[in-house]
Amino acid sequence: MSGAQIIDGKQVAQQVRGRVAEEVAALKRDHGVTPGLTVVLVGENPASQVYVRNKSRQTEAAGMVSTMHKLPAETSEADLLALVADLNEDPSVHGILVQLPLPEQIDETRVIEAISPAKDVDGFHPENVGRVATGAGGIAPCTPLGCVILAKTVQPDLTGMEAVIVGRSNIVGKPLAQLLLKENCTVTIAHSRTRDLPEVTRRADLLLAAVGRAEMVRGDWVKPGATVIDVGINRLEPQPGEEKGRLVGDVAFEEAREVASAITPVPGGVGPMTIACLLANTVNAARAINGLEPVAIGA
Template sequence: MTARIIDGKATAAALRQDVAKAVETLKADHGVTPGLAVVLVGEDPASAVYVRNKGKQTVEAGMNSYEHRLDAATSEEELLDLVRKLNADPAVNGILVQLPLPAQIDSAAVIATIDPAKDVDGFHVINAGRLATGLPALVPCTPVGCVILARQVHADLTGMEAIVVGRSNIVGKPVAQLLLNENCTVTIAHSRTRDLAGVCRRADLLIAAVGRPEMIRGNWIKPGATVIDVGINRVPKDDGKTRLVGDVAYDEALKVAGAITPVPGGVGPMTIACLLRNTVEAACRQNGIEPIL
């Protein structure tokens, strides 16, 4: 058996089309153009590429993009002042401060300062709490993307045993909450779980978000299970260059799983698409408009 490949690129492209249609509707029916502000502090190359892609896709979806690039020596108070200005700007519906931040800036303080209504990353404690208690919330983008990709294979996730490997506030915890909302039976496991391999073998749906290259082996996977690999790890090749791998040993898993996301081309493309969706959702809420996505 060879697993079905879950195409994150195609799914993300379809979602971006839906976002663009929703933006057209907001403009035509309500005179609202959603705006996303992205703040980059410093010159981290990977972050710079990511911010550039976010800006490009925001404009392609018909939204306004506001980029703020600050020097690596920017103080925490300078960044917080900018965030407060963006909070007060009615043209800005979503605010994203690109992580990681330089050492002199406390990222928790920055996240806490972002208006929860504009927190399109879904990291503010108010949004985390609303998600945990089943209230409407802006939800972290990668977890939302994971659930959308799982639904590409299973129209209904009800009753599935879902194992989430990873307990971060960015992916592990929120994706577990989303899967509970989908009526899955959810276990959060991690690198210190006893008999992690045995726990993984129970999964009908396995979400790998532990941040360790190819940690989850093929024989850890239940035959026919759906595997969503969140990991993006750069590892060396024999020629001195590097390649990207996930948290799952892909070639091994391909022979066992029923469906699996590749790395790259799986969860990664979904993150920006879900960010755009969150921005539209935020714009609707801020303007008293019923959700249109």
């Protein structure tokens, strides 16, 4: 077995949720404000339903108000936009999260842009994207934020590190690059079309995989001693005797742990951090809406 440190996302997420609960208690005590998160779920996507239930449970456990609107799959775009408009105006709601994906009759971009940027706790609104990119505050997307917190549990100061991100999505890859630039990393965004991708990833002191391909990043793509953050979650085909296939990341874990100094597992790495950071974003949205400065909620 390698000596690579396994970065325990569950434990770190628990610490973040503990900090959130402290901030929620302080907001209630000092300002009479109880942060409220509203989740909108359209349709019957089973994975979304599980995810939303977890969000609601953890929101309430942190002392916040959790509300949910479940809408039928045939809901029109106009009706969903009308609900979002009502939530924008509701002073008890500090965070609005419309669970993606949405049914095909609804334009996801239009819905995201309809959410008030002040309540966009997913960090997907173009105004927040722009603010994060320019370093002017803004609400950062939850998964990239979680990745940075996990990386800093290994190396509290990321200054000067060479960071390579494999993946260029609007939800993870691009905002993650902005957050790492803010941490004074030297950042490369690579992707499936990058020429000689293994050569690029071997430069990374901090390697972050978010490409959506099972075990694409092999052990010999990893620089010895690197920290590896695996955002991917992919289910393999069931093997004989298995009821369902194993969950794996975008990194070949067993190979990479022989080379890396620290690595996140799948599951149990980045996944738990996403909801923890959503709660942190909701607290800071409640603070901002009430004219208070944001608080840094790391591990």
